[in-house]
Amino acid sequence: MKSRKTRVLAVLLVLSLLGAACSKSSDTKEKKKTEDTDYEKHSMETKESTEETTTETTEPSQRDTSVRPVSTPTPTPEPIPMLTAADIQSMNNNNALIVYNEVGNVSTIVGRFFHRPVADEDDAINAIKGVQELLGLQTGYFPFAVYGERFQGYTVYTYQQMKEDVTVTNATLKIVLDQEGYPCMLQSSLASNLDYTPSSPTITEKDAEEIVLNNMGSGYRVLSEYTMTTVYTDYAKAQHCYQVYTNSLIDNASFDMPYIVHFISLDGEYINAYPTAFLPTDPFADYGQDSYFKDMVPTDYSFTINVNGNQVDITIPISKNNVDGKYYLCDPDRKIIVADYYSFEFKGQLKFDTQDDPNSFDAAHMVNYYYYTQAYDFYKEFNIESTDGFGMPILILDGYCDESGRAIKNCCNMGIQYGWSVFAATDGYSFGHSLDLVGHEYTHGVTFYSKQGVQYYNEYGAINEAYSDIMGNIMEMYMGETSDTEWAIGERSGDECRSMSYPYKHYQPMYVGDLYYISTSPLSYLSGLDDKGGVHDNSSLLSHMCYYLYMNGMSLEDLTWFFLASIEMQTPNADYDDFYAIFVASARMTGHEEIIPLLSDYWESTGLKGPREQTAENTxxxxxxxxxxxxxxxxxxxxxxxxxxxxxxxxxxxxxxxxxxxxxxxxxxxxxxxxxxxxxxxxxxxxxxxxxxxxxxxxxxxxxxxxxxxxxxxxxxxxxxxxxxxx
Known part of the structure; x- marks a missing residue:
C-alpha cells in the first residue's frame, strides 16, 4: 500500500487564491455574506530513496490562518548560477524534459535544476532565481504566497505571483522536490513583465461595469461587490485592469460555470472574459461556518429510490438541531449541509433544508446530498479532506435556478464563497443522481484549489473538464456505485453525455483534427462559440487516455494516485505540451515509470504532441x-x-x-x-x-x-x- 498524501500548510506569506488580494476601492459596499511549443521528448530519471520519508502532519483544525506577513522572506544570500537549457540537460544526463510556452519562455521542467537540496519553501526561491531567465521573469516577481504538500516522499510548493498588493490572475508556480530534497520538477504560469508601471485609470469601476453590460447585451447582471482592480495575464504578459463578474446566460446541461469574469483595461478596453465557478472571496478567512454544525446530532436515515428502473437502498446522515428541534440535511462530521439556492444567490441568505419530520425531506435533495457525501469520502480516502484538503465546510444548494426562479437543468460547482465550498443542483433533475457527475463537479473544486486559478476555454478548459470526467468516473467505479464497464459519464442519470472508452458515441474527437475536433480560437472564450473552444467536446482527448491506461493494466487505485499527483503539479496555463511532461513526472512520483512509453505513444497517435493547429490543418x-x-x-x-x-x-x-x-x-x-x-x-x-x-x-x-x-x-x-x- 502506498503512503497516503498529507497536505501541509507550510507558510502563508500573503493571501493565496486569485482575487483574495485584489485591490478594492474603500467606498465599495461590503461583499455579500455568507500553441505552438517546441519541446524535446526524453525519459525522466529521478533517483528514488530507499527509506520511508517521515512527513509532518498538520491537521485542518490546527491550521493557523492568522499568520499573514506582508513581506516576502529574503532568499539566502548566495551566488546563484543562472542556468541555460543546456545546463539543465547536462545536470540530467540529457534526460530532462523542457517545455516552452507560446512566447518562448520555459513553462515546465522535468528533471533536476538546482545544484543542491533545498531546505524549505523560502530556500526553494533560490532555485527559482537560477532559472529566472528561462522563465522569462524580469525583476520584481516577488512576493509569492506559499503552501506546501507532501506526496509519498516528494514535496510540492505552490507560489502565487503578486504585483505590489495585487494578486496576478492565474499566475502560479509549482516546484517539486524529490525524495532527496532536490528540485526535480517545475511548472509555471507566471507573468514575465511585472516591471511595468501601472497607468492611471481613466475610467471608474462603474464605467467598467457599463462597458461589460454594453458589450454583453441584455440579460446579464453585474455582481458589483466583486468589481475590483486586478492584474490580468495573457500569454505571460501582465497588465492592471478591472475585473467585473456577471451571471452566465449559457443554459446547457453540460455547462457548469455559473459566472463570467470580464477584464476591462484601465482606459476602457474590453480585454477578455471567460466562465468561472469562483468568486473572489478569501478562502482563508474565518467566516465562522463551523458554528452551524455545533448543535447538530446526526443519525443514519435509510430509504429506497428508483434509479432508471432499479431500486437502490441509500443511507445518509440526517441531523437534529438541539436548539430549534428541527431536522437538517446535514452531516456535522463531514461538515456538509444543504440549503436553498435562490435564497443564497439572490437574497444573500442561508435557508437550510429543514423538516419537523425526518421522513418529509424531498427525495431528490436526499439523493444529491448522498452523492456529495460519497465524493467527500472518496477524496478523503486519498487524504484530501473537502475540496481544499483542509476540511472546508461544504454547502449544497438545491433548486438551482435563474433570478426569475426558472430551473437551470444542471449541477455545478460554485467555488469557494465565504468559507464554504459551494455546489448547486436543479430540483428533480437526474444529474444529481449519478456519482460520476457529482464527482465531476466536486473535482472542479479540488483542481481549482490546487492550481490556484483556472482558464476555462480552449485547451485549458478541455483539460479541466477531462480531469473532472476522469476523477468522477474513477470515483463511481471505485466506490461501487455503477456496473458500467464502458466508462460512460452520467449513465445512471438516464442522460449519458460522454464516453471515455469510445468518444465517438457522443460525437467527441479521438485525435486532433478529426471530424469532431473543435479548433481552439481567440473568439471562443469571448463569444461562447463552439463550446468555448471545445471545453467539453475536446475533453475526450485527455479523458480517453485514462481508459487507455486502465486497459493497459493500471488499477483504479493506481490511476487515482497518478492523476492526483498530476493535479498537484499543474498551474492554470498548462497546455497539452506541459501535460505530457507533467504526466511523465507523475509516473515517476507514483512509481509507474513503465507507463511513460504508453504516454509517449498516446501523445503521438492523438496528435497532442507538437503544433496542434498545424496538425489539424493537415489532417x-x-x-x-x-x-x-x-x-x-x-x-x-x-x-x-x-x-x-x-x-x-x-x-x-x-x-x-x-x-x-x-x-x-x-x-x-x-x-x-x-x-x-x-x-x-x-x-x-x-x-x-x-x-x-x-x-x-x-x-x-x-x-x-x-x-x-x-x-x-x-x-x-x-x-x-x-x-x-x-x-
Whole structure:
C-alpha cells in the first residue's frame, strides 16, 4: 500500500487564491455574506530513496490562518548560477524534459535544476532565481504566497505571483522536490513583465461595469461587490485592469460555470472574459461556518429510490438541531449541509433544508446530498479532506435556478464563497443522481484549489473538464456505485453525455483534427462559440487516455494516485505540451515509470504532441475535404465566423472560427452535393452587430459581397484545399 498524501500548510506569506488580494476601492459596499511549443521528448530519471520519508502532519483544525506577513522572506544570500537549457540537460544526463510556452519562455521542467537540496519553501526561491531567465521573469516577481504538500516522499510548493498588493490572475508556480530534497520538477504560469508601471485609470469601476453590460447585451447582471482592480495575464504578459463578474446566460446541461469574469483595461478596453465557478472571496478567512454544525446530532436515515428502473437502498446522515428541534440535511462530521439556492444567490441568505419530520425531506435533495457525501469520502480516502484538503465546510444548494426562479437543468460547482465550498443542483433533475457527475463537479473544486486559478476555454478548459470526467468516473467505479464497464459519464442519470472508452458515441474527437475536433480560437472564450473552444467536446482527448491506461493494466487505485499527483503539479496555463511532461513526472512520483512509453505513444497517435493547429490543418479523413482559410491578420479574423451552407439542406451545415495561427480549418463532407462558404464579420465578441458578410466567389479566387457572384462547391474526399486569404 502506498503512503497516503498529507497536505501541509507550510507558510502563508500573503493571501493565496486569485482575487483574495485584489485591490478594492474603500467606498465599495461590503461583499455579500455568507500553441505552438517546441519541446524535446526524453525519459525522466529521478533517483528514488530507499527509506520511508517521515512527513509532518498538520491537521485542518490546527491550521493557523492568522499568520499573514506582508513581506516576502529574503532568499539566502548566495551566488546563484543562472542556468541555460543546456545546463539543465547536462545536470540530467540529457534526460530532462523542457517545455516552452507560446512566447518562448520555459513553462515546465522535468528533471533536476538546482545544484543542491533545498531546505524549505523560502530556500526553494533560490532555485527559482537560477532559472529566472528561462522563465522569462524580469525583476520584481516577488512576493509569492506559499503552501506546501507532501506526496509519498516528494514535496510540492505552490507560489502565487503578486504585483505590489495585487494578486496576478492565474499566475502560479509549482516546484517539486524529490525524495532527496532536490528540485526535480517545475511548472509555471507566471507573468514575465511585472516591471511595468501601472497607468492611471481613466475610467471608474462603474464605467467598467457599463462597458461589460454594453458589450454583453441584455440579460446579464453585474455582481458589483466583486468589481475590483486586478492584474490580468495573457500569454505571460501582465497588465492592471478591472475585473467585473456577471451571471452566465449559457443554459446547457453540460455547462457548469455559473459566472463570467470580464477584464476591462484601465482606459476602457474590453480585454477578455471567460466562465468561472469562483468568486473572489478569501478562502482563508474565518467566516465562522463551523458554528452551524455545533448543535447538530446526526443519525443514519435509510430509504429506497428508483434509479432508471432499479431500486437502490441509500443511507445518509440526517441531523437534529438541539436548539430549534428541527431536522437538517446535514452531516456535522463531514461538515456538509444543504440549503436553498435562490435564497443564497439572490437574497444573500442561508435557508437550510429543514423538516419537523425526518421522513418529509424531498427525495431528490436526499439523493444529491448522498452523492456529495460519497465524493467527500472518496477524496478523503486519498487524504484530501473537502475540496481544499483542509476540511472546508461544504454547502449544497438545491433548486438551482435563474433570478426569475426558472430551473437551470444542471449541477455545478460554485467555488469557494465565504468559507464554504459551494455546489448547486436543479430540483428533480437526474444529474444529481449519478456519482460520476457529482464527482465531476466536486473535482472542479479540488483542481481549482490546487492550481490556484483556472482558464476555462480552449485547451485549458478541455483539460479541466477531462480531469473532472476522469476523477468522477474513477470515483463511481471505485466506490461501487455503477456496473458500467464502458466508462460512460452520467449513465445512471438516464442522460449519458460522454464516453471515455469510445468518444465517438457522443460525437467527441479521438485525435486532433478529426471530424469532431473543435479548433481552439481567440473568439471562443469571448463569444461562447463552439463550446468555448471545445471545453467539453475536446475533453475526450485527455479523458480517453485514462481508459487507455486502465486497459493497459493500471488499477483504479493506481490511476487515482497518478492523476492526483498530476493535479498537484499543474498551474492554470498548462497546455497539452506541459501535460505530457507533467504526466511523465507523475509516473515517476507514483512509481509507474513503465507507463511513460504508453504516454509517449498516446501523445503521438492523438496528435497532442507538437503544433496542434498545424496538425489539424493537415489532417484528412475519407469522405471529407480539409478546408483551410487564412486571415490577413489576427485583428481581421478576431470577430469573424466562417459558415458553410448546404444547398441541398437549404441552411447552414457548420461554422467555425479562426485558430490562433490565423487560419480557420474544418472538414467538409464530400457527398456530391453543393455548398457555399461565407464569412460573417461582427463588430465585437458578443457577435450582436454584423459588420459585413462575404462569400467565396464563382471561381473560388476571392471573397465577394455580390449575391450574383457566389461560388458553388462540391468537396472532394481526402483532399486539402487552402482558399484565398480573407482581408
Amino acid at each position: 484528412t479523413l475519407e469522405g471529407y475535404e480539409r478546408i483551410n482559410i487564412p486571415f490577413y491578420s489576427a485583428k481581421v479574423g478576431a470577430y469573424c465566423v466562417v459558415e458553410v451552407y448546404s444547398v441541398a439542406l437549404g441552411g447552414r451545415y457548420l461554422y467555425t472560427t479562426m485558430q490562433w495561427d490565423g487560419i480557420a480549418t474544418f472538414l467538409a463532407p464530400a457527398d456530391g452535393t453543393w455548398f457555399l462558404i461565407g464569412i460573417t464579420e461582427f463588430s465585437d465578441a458578443s457577435l450582436s452587430t454584423k459588420v459585413s458578410e462575404k462569400w467565396l466567389n464563382h471561381d473560388l479566387t476571392a471573397w465577394t459581397d455580390d449575391p450574383n457572384d457566389l461560388g458553388y462547391i462540391v468537396f472532394e474526399s481526402g483532399k486539402i484545399t487552402t482558399f484565398p486569404t480573407y482581408q
